[in-house]
Amino acid sequence: MKMKRRILVAALALTVVAGGAGAAWYYTQRPGGKPAPVQPEAVDYKYVSLEKVIVMLRDGTGSSVPHYLAMDLVFKTSGKQEKITKEHLPLLRSVALKALADYPVEKANRMSIDQFAVALNQAFTAAYARDHAEKPFAEAMIGKLIIE
Structure with a gap:
């Protein structure tokens, strides 16, 4: 035994x-x-456009010539949240206008597209935080930018 x-x-x-x-x-x-890394589940991103966000820029020199900024935005969102993002486009336009309206034309002319994108993404994040809501998109990108 x-x-x-x-x-x-x-x-x-x-x-x-x-x-x-x-x-x-x-x-x-x-x-x-090391062991093989665990692959995260791939997200099927969709892109929602918001066209013709037009803002009149301030002119610090006192010139009577108006200056405008025209921008097309693209929102990177998951397929599940695409519909919600489309429903929020009026809110997103309003937040973008508010964020860009205080820019003087001199500053806007010196900014890069990446700097505009960062500023807008911060404004969107702050707006959704104020409303205690989750952003229905991962990132806002700039599709077109014209400063006159």
Whole structure:
């Protein structure tokens, strides 16, 4: 009886050691000795357009010549939230107008497209935070920008 128990314990120990050795071998065969990364589920993004956001820019020089900024926006959203993003387009236009209306023409002329995108994304995030709501899009991008 004791002999059978010893053989059983030895077989169990050997199985555990062999399993550990096999796992160690597998991990060392991978680049960097790390397990394969878990791939996140790919999001099927949709793009919703908001065209012709037009803002009159302030002119600090006192000139009577009006200056305008015209912009087309594109919202990157998931397929599940595409409809909600489309329903929010009037709100998004209003937030963009409010964010851009205070820019003087001199500053707007010096800004890059990336700087405008950052400013708008911050304005959208702040607006949704004030309303205690989740943004229905991942990012706002600029499709067209004209400053006259």
